[in-house]
Amino acid sequence: MRHPLRSLITALLAGALLALGPVPVQAATPATAPATAPAYLTREAVFGAPGNGWAQVERYLDGTPGFTQEQYPDDGRGDQDGARVTYFGGVGRPFSGRFLLYSAAGWDTAAGTPVLLVHGANDNADRAWANPGESGSCGASSCPATGMAQALAAAGHRVFAIGFAHKQGDDLMQAQAVGDALALIRARTGAPQVDLVAWSKGEVAARAWVSSVKPSWGRSYAGDVRRLVTLGGPNGGLDYVYAHGWAFSLATWPACGGTANAPSPHLYMTCYGSYTAQPCLGVLPGGGRDCFPGQRQLLARWDGTYGVDGTMQDWWTTYYGGQGYYTSGRGIQAAIDAGSLIAPLKRAGVPAAVRSYLLAGGSADVPGILNENRGPSDGLVFTASALDTAGYGTVGGTALLSGLNHMELAWAPEAIGQVRAWLG
Template sequence: MQYLSARGHRVFAVGFAHMQGDNLMQAQIVGDAIAVIKARLGVGQVDLVGWSKGEISARAYVSSVKPSWGRAYAGDVRKLITLGGPNGGYDYPYAHGWAHDFSVWPECGGKVNAPSPHSHMTCYGLYTAHPEFSMTPSGGYDDYPGQRQMLARWDGVYGVDGAAQDWYTTYYGGQGLYTAGSGIQAAIDAGSLIKPLHNAGVPASVTTYLLAGGSPDVVGIFNENRGPSDGVVLIDSALDTTGIAKVGGTATVVGANHLELGWNTSVAAQVSAWLS
């Protein structure tokens, strides 16, 4: 934001109540924010920059993928720029066995507010149930719809991490040695937005630019290593143009991981060039 503002762009940030929340709801917030910006600045269109999960809500707005009661796209976006956005979806939470659960499951010392591919896990010999952590609705809980909405299978392209504990049952569902879950396909069937977004398409009136990071070196997490990635999102997904009618450009910044897409100077310079 500071980089763009210093170069003459009028920049506004859109925040969401829950970082894991429903992207359809958050798309409505994007539309509401644009309406306010248009009214205050006296402009007819804005440019949208969506980073990571924020790209899904931005894309949902311009594609009119919405709740039944929601605001349809108002034709008020000139350019859409995606930074590490899972345009082709991602299967990262499921593809590496139980690697992500330790940061979530409190009985294992986890504290991160994030979903799990599992509903049951053994921690220090104790088999515990936490259906509220599951990415698939389970036990009456559905706490992480925003992550489920970004899911798509990449096992046909990059396989699954066969070296990880409980890799097969994590991805395909069932009871593993230490964990149990319904698998990625059940989560996709429960409400992924990737195919609906592809089918709805980004209109040709919105010039779309896609940028990927190329450094899988995010500190503190198990990085996506099955193929070229930014540590979380595969480059193939970040640069997937399915359903995008007018692509203005694509770029990969090799020196940026998924988090660094938010402040890396080369990324900021590319975004500024596209906006200009």
Template sequence: MADRRSPGRRWRLRAARVLAVVGVVAAAVVASPAAASGATPPPYLTLEASYGAGTVGNGWERVERYLDTTTGFRTEGFPADGRGDQDGKRVTYFGGVSRPSSGRFLLYSAPGWNTGSRSTPVLLVHGANDTADRAWANPGESGGYGCGAASCPSTGLMQYLAERGHRVFAVGFAHKQGDNLMQAQIVGDAIAVIKAKLGVTSVDLVGWSKGQMSTRAYVSSLKPAWGRAYAGDVRRLITLGGPNGGYDYPYAHGWAHDFSIWPECGGKVNAPSPHSHMTCYGLYTSHPEFSMTPSGGQDNYPGQRQMLARWDGVYGVDGAAQDWYTTYYGGQGFYTAGTGIQAAIDAGSLIAPLRSAGVPASVTTYLLAGGSADIVGIFNENRGPSDGVVFVSSALDSTGIPTVGGKATIASANHLELGWHSTAAAQVATWLS
């Protein structure tokens, strides 16, 4: 059947998944910690609620909400128009709160989480502007094209691994574009709960896109001053389209990127802009709430800024784009104004600190890249080999990773397909085995 949605609507759905990354649960069963799992989490973790049979969807067996009571977590900034709020089932799972504190997280458990034959459990960590539901269990939750292809499957990597005997879990973050250092602490929390549940000493981590940042920060002990260091409990780390070498897509293609964001231009995507000002339909406007760098007392997209690195010295800058020079390097262009990529990097990129901190040699790391820049409806990264968003050379960059178990490029997969593409899933399963 032909997709009858407007091109703009389809474009925004796909862009949302890139920056990247429905329905309401009819009823929720809230249980006491003891009744929910029978496990004893670390003392700084409180199990607040458990949602089980009849209340969860997308193939999961259970979803639990935990609170980390460690001083330092906070409620991060959300755009005032609601585009970054929790949605669908996640609002129910977060107790009806659409803007939860980043000390709260969801732990999803797949069928067979406690009966699977594989000894080391797997924790899946999703990317930007995404959820554990859409990323790992139902790529078609957002409809056609939301998964990077015209037709989206209703099952994902979770089901693929569970059917092969893996004990699979996934984490859901409170903030879809949140600070990767806080989310790294949450990854450690999720691992601590899994260890308590199953009586194991280690897990395997799979981080997709932005999820690579929090998983790698965790094992590298890159943390806030108040945070906990790596607990030595990860066996293998697998990154899917992770910006190990950083990315500069929003600045290299900022003009096209902005139309999905700027409300006066019809944009609604929950993503940051490289600009502070933009002219739409003759109106010159300011939106500090969408800025990549802290602006006007707002900082709603720290997780995106932390992934930035300059690639202009390798692949140049897209000189065909409107205001290309001022977008990338800063200043006032014909239609836009901004501070440029270097100012954003200086405001808190984590690429250099992650490389310097290094992944422990005891953690065998595997790097998977997509090789198809064919995401329909967005301006694909075209300055060098990429998956449409992240350069292949960035996804496969092993700087600071002493024990590389393998690298692979899935030539037929774009950035949005890496979490469910059959060849990618088979490669992940091989590495986990």
């Protein structure tokens, strides 16, 4: 029998939304841009007139040792889709050293500081920034055919966007890709710095670059960012996956009929009388599999502020660990200890030279998902998390758009207007 909860959570974290102890290194702001692209970057392909308002899409490979082939769910739910398969050379599961660089119309004729758009989890640059209605999941009943990219380009900005290889990938590798994209943009435009606009999970990758939170093999911040704008970013972390009992496992566990490309908080679950494991679908690694490292990096506890959703089955053991009636797992603290980036990012801090702006939504009405309702949120991220300024050296402004949910923050006219005002 189909569980009634599943109709509420069949599409989790669509466009929403890491052990480490790096020593932060802050580089001085350079006076001029590099004359050429870094030698470790290889342009493998270019696609002209790709549509969605883009002038071109390029695929690059970062040859720096350290990038890996990340793991993907076996049933294809996390694979690249649509035009992105073509852009990645016909590969649905690209190597994480590869990324896409999108250039909007007017990138070579407009003036002013360039802008790099950074998308979130389970998403891509096309749907996130240029065609919110591409997959039918824009956070509203009616989706526009244009987005932030076209609006900023029309306002005279030189607009670029990055496309990550893995939809739920490691934010430390994605942060290095953000640095790569910035280097390419600076070499191409001659601009000494770029403005970063990062949405949802993309905020963590963007902030990791600017804060020099990196893997041992990674490059430190190059002083290449003028302003950082976050849209529904989990600055204070989130515990959404763990705080609602078995809901996420019902949506993701194949044995129970789940198909969402989202992580499960459990290691085992009983489905139709069978106690099963799905090691590649967990927040925590298991059985040699780890398909959602980027979600583990977003975690922080909010039970002390908003409690835990006690209406859901196995709510206590899901959050705190143990054997529940249908499920078992190690709880959120074990996952935080296994690699959350939230505390390291706050400790490292965003340099004071980077003027930062934080935008939050206040409407928990994202269609088709289990909305976060324990406290004020945009449906996925608590308002208090999105507006958490801890670790930001210079905060230029914060804003709450109470009528927008998490998805609408990337395309609604009110959000675009606020971003334009902050970019100047």
